[in-house]
Amino acid sequence: MALKTRFTELAGIEHPIVQGGMMWVGRAELASAVSNAGGLGILTALTQPTPDDLRREIDRCRSMTDKPFGVNLTILPAIKPPPYAEYRQAIIESGIKIVETAGYKPQEHVEDFKSHGVKVVHKCTAVRHAVSAERMGVDAISIDGFECAGHPGEEDIPGLILIPAAADQVKIPMIASGGFGDGRGLAAALALGAEGINMGTRFCATVEAPIHDNIKQLLVKHDERDTNLIFRAFRNTGRVAKNSVSDQVVEIGSRPGAEFKDVQPLVSGAKGRVALETGDIDAGLIWAGMVQGLIHDVPTCQELISRIVRDAENIITQRLSRFVQPA
Numbered sequence: 001m002a003l004k005t006r007f008t009e010l011a012g013i014e015h016p017i018v019q020g021g022m023m024w025v026g027r028a029e030l031a032s033a034v035s036n037a038g039g040l041g042i043l044t045a046l047t048q049p050t051p052d053d054l055r056r057e058i059d060r061c062r063s064m065t066d067k068p069f070g071v072n073l074t075i076l077p078a079i080k081p082p083p084y085a086e087y088r089q090a091i092i093e094s095g096i097k098i099v100e101t102a103g104y105k106p107q108e109h110v111e112d113f114k115s116h117g118v119k120v121v122h123k124c125t126a127v128r129h130a131v132s133a134e135r136m137g138v139d140a141i142s143i144d145g146f147e148c149a150g151h152p153g154e155e156d157i158p159g160l161i162l163i164p165a166a167a168d169q170v171k172i173p174m175i176a177s178g179g180f181g182d183g184r185g186l187a188a189a190l191a192l193g194a195e196g197i198n199m200g201t202r203f204c205a206t207v208e209a210p211i212h213d214n215i216k217q218l219l220v221k222h223d224e225r226d227t228n229l230i231f232r233a234f235r236n237t238g239r240v241a242k243n244s245v246s247d248q249v250v251e252i253g254s255r256p257g258a259e260f261k262d263v264q265p266l267v268s269g270a271k272g273r274v275a276l277e278t279g280d281i282d283a284g285l286i287w288a289g290m291v292q293g294l295i296h297d298v299p300t301c302q303e304l305i306s307r308i309v310r311d312a313e314n315i316i317t318q319r320l321s322r323f324v325q326p327a
């Protein structure tokens, strides 16, 4: 048996499971492992220092899988923004067929990708943003609930409401993101109107994730309460794993009149990278979601994806169908 949806069709993949873009984690080792297991692996463009490095990483990923994989382009407001147009060009010229866009004002990127025949999955955290991305011409939506790692937005709508609310308004295929980690989640996402799931945190706790084992074990040890919401006061909320750094960021951010510069020394991406690579849990911010409460092991991507699909199929065909009985 297999779970076929409009999203598996669109992406040319076997299982409706996507590995979302992840800064410092979305490298060829992980993306190729997810794609080889029948999901859609995604490289993270900005993890590569330059557009040429991204070209090389795409080539490296291609040498590790002959299955489709995508690239994430995250557009964040910055005083000195990265050369987005050049990263976009590297993606197009490398022959990538599907991208995940995330962040602010994706229009110019969506238009260029579309005009070069690249499919766009836009990730967003609000129904109105999903509707406007659909109008912009994207091919699919990834809707990210409040449970998610990363930036859940400022409206705090959990997936149980956000997914069906978006499904009511969006006609193109939609995948559900935020808080997914097992077959129950996949079956639930399909029931709520999505055509697949996107996972971030769960894929960090896999054999192939290119991060230190201490971080993987932290995700196993943590439960659903072990996240912090940072940057709330600056209207740029982020959900990260609870550690001494994120505790401090929350404390400083809650002081009256706090400004971003007060927390800036603690939150640099470089420090987060040190935590992920050296396994020093308190070296910086570690992005992770509430789904930590459902992570109990560190399987290979193949084991994880097979298990999720098998469990979802069993739930749909057996557990749920048993509830339906003659009146």
Ligand SMILES: Cc1cc2nc3c(=O)[nH]c(=O)nc-3n(C[C@H](O)[C@H](O)[C@H](O)COP(=O)(O)O)c2cc1C
Pocket: 019, 020, 021, 022, 023, 025, 044, 072, 074, 101, 102, 123, 144, 147, 148, 149, 150, 151, 177, 178, 179, 180, 198, 199, 200, 201, 202, 204, 286, 287, 288, 289, 290, 291
């Ligand atoms: C370590 C880490 C880094 C992330 N970095 C990015 C990023 O650079 N761009 C992006 O669009 N999303 C990023 N995300 C969010 C994921 O792509 C995904 O939307 C999110 O993890 C889904 O929620 P989940 O963790 O509950 O599965 C990151 C998530 C994690 C765990």
